[in-house]
Amino acid sequence: MIRLYTDNLNISYGERLIVKNLRVDIPDKKITTIIGPNGCGKSTLLKAITRIIPPQSGTIVLDGKNIAKEKTKVLARKIAILPQTPESVNGLTAGELVSYGRFPYQKGFGRLTSKDIEVIDWALDVTGTSEFKHRSVDALSGGQRQRVWIAMALAQETEIIFLDEPTTYLDLAHQLEVLELLQRLNKEENRTIIMVLHDLNQAARFADYIVALKDGEVVKAGHCEEVINQHVLKKVFHIDAEIGRDPRTNKPMCITYNLIKGEQKNEKDFDSISTVAHAVH
Incomplete structure (x- = not known):
């Protein structure tokens, strides 16, 4: 089922066209990951949607309606986003930060209701951050902060959650912790999760659906096996990848890779190729 899609979407920064005539369908109640080299339009796409x-x-359609015409609070009850580098006001406690997720439901002077408090406590509990409720967000570790931000998104009670590189700056254990939390929210809460990831093997392991972008266009979209393969990775990242199987999930994984030599068209292409080295570790 498709509730959310883009049609002929063009996005520019100044005179530079970043996303071009883009059609993307987001499967409902699934985990979708967006991959691609730096500067290809991944974060830009999330910001537009x-x-x-x-x-x-172009248009972005949710539940049959153009989101450009939706009221802000109405849309905020349907879609939550965790940006790439979220910043909180100094001195906020975790509970106070999570309470911001209740903004779409507040009226008048915005005082929290018993329902708001119940949802905030639930969001803290499901993300394993209840013990940090009265602790300053600034005093938390990177992984703890990331889970608190996810709790804030959950407090919006939206069925769709967008996350832009949610594992950035986290060590391997905290990366896995965050991704397993998102997978659990998808399976147990039926949340639709859309996230940008640089690590191809994490994308393959946790996604039901993958969208591969290059230069603002979709190179391939589909199930893991349709995207994480030698042909697609060559087109998207300009690498010669050796693809195997994850022994724990049986999903495709990039075992090793080489840069493809002699096909760079210009210095800009070479820069884009260089930036992708981290994506396959």
């Missing part, structure tokens, strides 16, 4: 930035042209 969540109405942080306006597209130059």
Whole structure:
């Protein structure tokens, strides 16, 4: 089932066209990951779908309606986003930060109701951050902070959650902790999860559906086996990848890779190739 999709989407920064005539379908109640080299439009796409930035042209449709015409609070009850580098006000406790997720439901002076408090406590509990409720967010570790931000997104009670590189700056254990939490939310809460990931093997392990972008266009979208393969990775990242199987999940994984030599068209292409080295570790 497709509740959310883009149609002929064009997004520009100044005179530079970043996303071009893009059609993307987001499967409902699934985990979708977006992959691609730096500068290909991944974060830009998320910002447009969540109405942080306006597209130059085209439409973004949710439940049969153009989101550009939706009221902000109405949309905020359907879509939550965790940006790439979220910043909180100094001195906020975890509980106070999570309470911001209740904004779409507040009226008048915005005082928290008993329902709001119940949802906040649930969001803290499900993300394993209840013990940090009265602790300053600044005093938490990177993984703990990331889980508190996810709790804030959950407190919005949306069925769709966007996350832009949720594992950035986290060590391997905390990366796995965050991704397993998102997978659990998808399986147990039926949340639709859309996230940008740089690590191809994490994308393959946790995604039901993968969208591979390059230069603002979809190279391939589909199940893991359709995207994490030698042909697609060559087109997207300009690498010669050796693909095997994850012994624990049986999903495809990139075992090793080489840069493809002699096909760089210009210095800009070479820079894009260089940036992808971290994506397959």
